Amino acid sequence: MRNHSIALVTAAALLATNAFAESTELWFGTYTDEEGVVQQGRYRILRDGNAIVQLTLEPYGHKAAVFDIVENDTAQRFVKLKWPGDTARECLIIQYNDTYYSGNCVKGTKVLPLAIKRFDFQDAQRQGNWFGVSDIELEILTHAERLLHSSAAWSRTQERVCDDTARYSLFCALHAASLAVDGEYRHLRPAVKAVREAIERIYPDRYDHVLADFNNAPETTLSDVHKVIRHARDELELRQGTD
DSSP states (O other): OHHHHHHHHHHHHHHHTTOOOTTSEEEEEEEEOTTSOEEEOOEEEEEETTEEEEEEEOOTBSOOEEOEEEEEETTTTEEEEEETTEEEEEEEEEEEETTEEEEEEEETTEEEEEEEEOOOHHHHHHTTTTOOOOHHHHHHHHHHHHHTOSGGGBOSSOOSBOOOSSOBOHHHHHHHHHHHHHSSOOTTSHHHHHHHHHHHHHSTTOOSSHHHHHHHOTTOOHHHHHHHHHHHHHHHHHHTTTO
């Protein structure tokens, strides 16, 4: 349990580096899409006491989307919301404690569960924090390097939105490769963590936001990007079967 606690703190620290305002908190959880598939939920939440003042869905690799707050009932501790860009999809979530809201969104006959909470072990597992090294992880790195095949395919501006399928930052290459190989992006999986660790190993104490700052640094070349991906893959190959 102690090792898991240390891993959870480390995972939370990695995720917390994305915070952009002290007044908001980065929360996680799940939501269910219209096909009934449970998706990772990554939320920016702003509260005033028990009332949710602002709630934004911030999925990895995609644009942020703001919920419409319809009603806060702080006595009954529930919040009514409308899904971003879809006024027909109405949500009712209940505050069970200070760190956990859960409920359903309804659209027509579809009931789509939604959970919002502070980062915990379940979220760390969902994001791949305890995945072992497998051929899938190696293939993600191979695919990411393939996407960054030329200077024309490399974006020197790290952004969290990966809509451009012609040019990729290092993060967006890892994001697209994860989707292509495994069907889902997991921010704490071995392939992604190995790239961060390779950057930190080759360029110690140089970058605060490792993937973004390394990708955007004026001195970084495409050859440097390929080098860290290959170092990451070499490290995972050494670990494969031992995790």
